[in-house]
Amino acid sequence: MPQTITGAEIVVRCLAEEKVDFVFGYPGGAVLNIYDEIFKQDKFKHVLVRHEQAAVHAADAYSRSSQRIGVCLVTSGPGVTNAVTGIATAYMDSIPMVIISGQVPTHAIGQDAFQECDTVGITRPCVKHNFLVKDVKELASTIKKAFYIASTGRPGPVLVDIPKDVTANTCKFEYPKEISMRSYNPAGKGHSGQIKKAVQLLLDAKRPMIYSGGGVILNDASAELTALVRHLGAPVTNTLMGLGAYPATDSLYLGMPGMHGTFEANQAMQDCDVLLAVGARFDDRVIGNPGHFFRDGRKIIHIDIDPSSISKRVKVDVPIVGYVKDVLVEMLAQIQAHEKKPDAAALKNWWAKIKDWQGKNCMAFKPAAAGGKIKPQAVVQALWKATGGDAFVTSDVGQHQMWAAQYYPFTKPRRWLNSGGLGTMGVGIPYAMGAQLANPDATVACITGEGSVQMCIQELSTCKQYHIPMKILNLNNRSLGMVRQWQEFFYGNRYAESYMNALPDFVKLAEAYGHVGMKIEKPGDVEGAIREAIALKDRLVFMDFITDETENVFPMIPGGKGLTEMILAEDL
Amino acid sequence: MRHILSVLLENEAGALSRVVGLFSARGYNIDSLSVATTEDITMSRMTIVTHGSDDVIEQITKQLNKLIEVIKVVDLTDGNHIERELMLVKVRAAGKDRDEMKRLADIFRGRILDVTDKSYTVELTGNSDKLDAFIASIEPGVILETVRTGASGIGRGERILKV
Numbered sequence: 095m096p097q098t099i100t101g102a103e104i105v106v107r108c109l110a111e112e113k114v115d116f117v118f119g120y121p122g123g124a125v126l127n128i129y130d131e132i133f134k135q136d137k138f139k140h141v142l143v144r145h146e147q148a149a150v151h152a153a154d155a156y157s158r159s160s161q162r163i164g165v166c167l168v169t170s171g172p173g174v175t176n177a178v179t180g181i182a183t184a185y186m187d188s189i190p191m192v193i194i195s196g197q198v199p200t201h202a203i204g205q206d207a208f209q210e211c212d213t214v215g216i217t218r219p220c221v222k223h224n225f226l227v228k229d230v231k232e233l234a235s236t237i238k239k240a241f242y243i244a245s246t247g248r249p250g251p252v253l254v255d256i257p258k259d260v261t262a263n264t265c266k267f268e269y270p271k272e273i274s275m276r277s278y279n280p281a282g283k284g285h286s287g288q289i290k291k292a293v294q295l296l297l298d299a300k301r302p303m304i305y306s307g308g309g310v311i312l313n314d315a316s317a318e319l320t321a322l323v324r325h326l327g328a329p330v331t332n333t334l335m336g337l338g339a340y341p342a343t344d345s346l347y348l349g350m351p352g353m354h355g356t357f358e359a360n361q362a363m364q365d366c367d368v369l370l371a372v373g374a375r376f377d378d379r380v381i382g383n384p385g386h387f388f389r390d391g392r393k394i395i396h397i398d399i400d401p402s403s404i405s406k407r408v409k410v411d412v413p414i415v416g417y418v419k420d421v422l423v424e425m426l427a428q429i430q431a432h433e434k435k436p437d438a439a440a441l442k443n444w445w446a447k448i449k450d451w452q453g454k455n456c457m458a459f460k461p462a463a464a465g466g467k468i469k470p471q472a473v474v475q476a477l478w479k480a481t482g483g484d485a486f487v488t489s490d491v492g493q494h495q496m497w498a499a500q501y502y503p504f505t506k507p508r509r510w511l512n513s514g515g516l517g518t519m520g521v522g523i524p525y526a527m528g529a530q531l532a533n534p535d536a537t538v539a540c541i542t543g544e545g546s547v548q549m550c551i552q553e554l555s556t557c558k559q560y561h562i563p564m565k566i567l568n569l570n571n572r573s574l575g576m577v578r579q580w581q582e583f584f585y586g587n588r589y590a591e592s593y594m595n596a597l598p599d600f601v602k603l604a605e606a607y608g609h610v611g612m613k614i615e616k617p618g619d620v621e622g623a624i625r626e627a628i629a630l631k632d633r634l635v636f637m638d639f640i641t642d643e644t645e646n647v648f649p650m651i652p653g654g655k656g657l658t659e660m661i662l663a664e665d666l
Numbered sequence: 667m668r669h670i671l672s673v674l675l676e677n678e679a680g681a682l683s684r685v686v687g688l689f690s691a692r693g694y695n696i697d698s699l700s701v702a703t704t705e706d707i708t709m710s711r712m713t714i715v716t717h718g719s720d721d722v723i724e725q726i727t728k729q730l731n732k733l734i735e736v737i738k739v740v741d742l743t744d745g746n747h748i749e750r751e752l753m754l755v756k757v758r759a760a761g762k763d764r765d766e767m768k769r770l771a772d773i774f775r776g777r778i779l780d781v782t783d784k785s786y787t788v789e790l791t792g793n794s795d796k797l798d799a800f801i802a803s804i805e806p807g808v809i810l811e812t813v814r815t816g817a818s819g820i821g822r823g824e825r826i827l828k829v
Contacts, residue, residue: 214680219691223734226679243734276829277676277737402728405721 101230101261102127105194108237110137111269114165116156116531117141118149122169123209124196127261141531141560144552146173148524150180151550154189154251155521155528158511159486161314163245164191164528170198171209174255175216179518181251182220186515187335188312190249192240193221199259200228213255222250230263238270247280248400249312281399284416286424292395292412293428295368300440301447302328303366305351308335308514309373309398315419316340316507319372322426326436329448331359333374335514338504343483348448349457352380353651354496358451360657364389365447371396373418376408377515384408386656397421456649456662457500462617467642469617470494470569474501476621477539477567480628485509485537488525490546491517493575496647498541520549526564527556537565537628544570544597544638554607557634565627566636568600571643579646604636615640668697669723670742670749670819672827673712676735677703684733685712694718694726698751698794698816709737709829713749713818715794737829746822752789753797754779755804756811759786763808774800785810793817 099107105128109117118141121129132140143149146168153164164184168177174195184191198207214226223243225236233256240252296302304326310319316339323330323346330340331351340347349356351363363369363381369392374380381387384407396403396410397418404413414421459471474497477485487502488511489495495512504510511525526540540547547568557564577592601611610633614623620639627635648663675681682701689696694716701712716726723741730739742749759767760783771778771788774796780787790800794817801812821827 215683218680218684218687275734278734400732402725402732406725 097266098264099267100127100131100264101233101256102131104230104233104265104267105237105256105261106131106135106137107267108234108269109165110135112163112241114138114163116153117165117167118143118152118156118528119167120146120149120169120173122173122196124170124198124258125167125173125261127258128167128194128196128256140167141527142556143524144555145550146176147180147520148527148550148553148556150177150184150191150193151521151524152528152531153191154180154184155488155511155525156532157189157191157528158525159508159529160532161508162532163241164189165194166191167194169196169209170213171211173209174211174213178216178220181217181253183513183516183518183521184251185220185222187308187513188249189251190244191251192237192244193251193253195253195255196261197226197255197257200257201259203257213253217253220251221253222248224253224255226255226257227260228257230260231265233260234267234269235273238273239275242273243278281401281415282417282420284397284414284421284424288412288414289421289424289428292370292414293425293432295393295395295412296326296370297429297432297434297436299328299366299368300437301365301367301444302326302370303362303368304328304330304370304372305333305363305374306330306336306339306372307333307374309418310336310339311507313373313399313417313419314507315373315422318419318422318426322422322429325426325429327441328436329362329445331355331363333380333514334499334512336374337499337510338507341505342503343505350499351657353382354500354647354649357454357456357649357660357662358448360651360660361451362448364657367392369394371398371410372422373398375403375406378407381408382651382656382659383654386659454662456660459645459648459663462642466617468614468620468639470571470639470641470645471497471501472617473567473569473620473639473641474498474541476624477541478502480621480624481537481539485539486511486526486529486533488512488522488529488538488540490522490542490549491519492543492546493571493579493645493647494541494543494546494569497569519546522546523550523553523557523564523566526566527553527560527562530562530564531560539565539567541567541569543575544568544572544594544600545574551603554604554609554634558608561632563630563632563634565624566634567624568636568638569641570597570600570638571641571645572597573643575643576647582646583652600636600638604634609634609636611636611638613638613640667719668715668717668743670747670817671714671716671727671730672740672742672819673714673730673736674704674738674827674829675710675712675733676737677708677710678735681710681735682712684735685714685730688729688733689716692725692729694722698814700816700818711827713816715817738827740821740827742819742821745825747819747825748822749793749817749819750791751794751797751817752791752815753800754787754789754813755801755809756785756787757804758784758808758810760784767808770800770803776800
């Protein structure tokens with residue numbers, strides 16, 4: 095008969111069973127029993143962050159950059175409420191994660207106990223699912239369910255709230271090998287009949303277009319997508335969440351679509367006769383106003399694991415519910431077996447039209463004038479050169495995020511980590527921590543701005559403790575650039591609270607945390623500084639680039655407008 | 667358009683708030699909601715009356731299905747169905763109102779469950795329109811108190827919602 099063990103030990107044993115190698119967390123009263131068991135084990139490493147938000151972001155990035163499930167551990171009350179931003183961020187981008195939170199003892203729940211909050215209630219709208227475990231006998235099976243739910247179907251964060259007495263109570267430990275839930279059966283293979291219809295449409299298309307999103311990356315379907323695109327010879331665009339799913343340096347790639355996407359990608363989205371959407375959700379930053387996006391006669395095929403993503407904002411003609419990888423495999427097999435081949439003559443005309451749009455050269459920007467300030471876009475390009483396009487790049491949120499997405503052509507999936515859905519400022523440093531721990535030998539760069547970076551700047555301390563040698567590129571324009579850009583365009587240059595007037599000396603700040611700081615002010619020094627920083631392999635380097643504050647992100651579709659209503663830099 | 671959705675879900679703490687939270691978070695309407703366990707106590711069955719365009723109802727159904735604890739969702743308005751709601755109304759029953767209230771309750775096939783010398787408490791079952799009609803036929807000043815359960819629905823004939 096197996097021995098009984100405590101709930102705290104069960105938690106640790108479950109994580110070991112799941113082959114977790116990092117837990118990001120912060121201790122506190124309600125999780126002390128669990129931390130005591132962590133102290134006694136050597137199956138996984140615990141990473142002590144400086145704020146719970148960063149624990150969740152780091153676990154999230156660990157997941158994004160490694161195909162594995164990120165795990166974090168926080169205490170009750172403020173531990174959980176601090177984690178909420180991180181959880182909501184992961185939820186919006188469908189990142190598989192398990193969050194374990196401590197709770198006050200079961201007998202104290204509802205008594206307004208010290209560090210008590212209704213964790214399940216607070217997190218309910220921003221998790222895929224959550225659990226409150228009231229009986230130690232249900233602890234192991236609940237954790238198993240959490241990992242299962244987080245990683246299957248449309249992935250997402252799952253929270254397990256564990257009262258302190260449950261971590262002290264004992265029972266026999268048995269980790270279930272399999273789990274089945276009558277109320278949770280995520281869709282599997284796509285419907286063959288629907289795939290057949292889609293194949294027919296794609297082969298009949300005169301102007302096909304492929305629009306792929308984060309779902310392709312989450313389901314590790316880049317190779318399948320690439321094979322399909324090449325077989326069809328069709329143009330392809332990757333959304334902000336899908337960058338790297340199709341190699342951006344390839345000639346079939348049109349750049350990113352949407353608000354700050356390329357002119358050619360947006361025109362092609364609008365003007366195609368068959369649009370194949372793969373693991374993308376037609377969100378407002380991609381298609382703008384759905385009314386404008388509607389085009390008579392254009393057929394839309396939509397592959398998604400989540401039925402509720404289909405026909406949510408845009409009516410589609412051929413919905414296919416299933417894992418994108420499986421669907422793409424079957425789709426390509428059907429296409430290859432089909433007697434009909436893609437229409438070469440029509441494609442030639444279609445590409446001629448696209449070449450015209452590409453002729454606009456919409457990503458061009460004026461290089462820095464002699465004696466002028468550094469152009470932020472040029473910093474991103476220099477990083478691409480210095481890293482051979484092969485770094486893991488994280489960003490925060492704002493202008494620098496768009497420049498990173500626009501000027502660092504990603505050629506591999508899981509290399510670009512950003513908060514696309516929730517748009518959370520502050521993710522940059524903790525994302526780079528998670529990515530670096532998951533990929534210890536890789537170059538990890540955090541492209542950020544002086545606004546965002548200060549939202550989780552305390553994590554420079556965590557980086558010191560765990561020797562995380564990330565390279566931070568701070569595009570410092572002394573203002574909340576994206577806010578300022580909107581105020582310039584839409585609010586008559588009234589720059590309400592978008593100016594940063596009391597910035598720290600970032601070089602000294604980095605040094606205070608034990609890192610290397612650099613301040614770069616001349617355009618000619620940019621690439622050299624980045625190369626120097628990368629050469630410092632085992633050090634975190636904070637590069638503070640003093641950039642041209644007048645630069646804006648182009649092209650741009652103003653909010654509420656359609657894809658063909660872009661403002662290009664040359665229009666101004 | 668009005669829709670009546672039947673939802674079979676795990677009888678677990680918090681399942682109800684997930685459903686209700688979904689409606690408020692996504693801006694859907696709940697006109698009425700009734701819920702209790704089924705013959706299998708591990709499951710609850712919920713009837714939600716809502717309204718919205720076909721697109722909205724499609725999203726509501728998909729979003730409900732996405733909740734981990736929801737087992738099945740059926741839109742009863744897609745086929746023949748029966749719906750019933752229970753109402754208890756306390757009315758003033760003094761003087762000339764007393765006989766009139768008794769007659770009205772009889773016409774609507776209501777039952778008087780409780781009597782005082784000044785009031786009747788009437789139990790009425792039917793579809794929601796019938797209950798509305800009963801209330802409309804009484805002078806507002808005569809009604810002392812109303813409580814309604816919200817509709818419960820079930821498919822007609824062989825149409826069954828089961829695991």
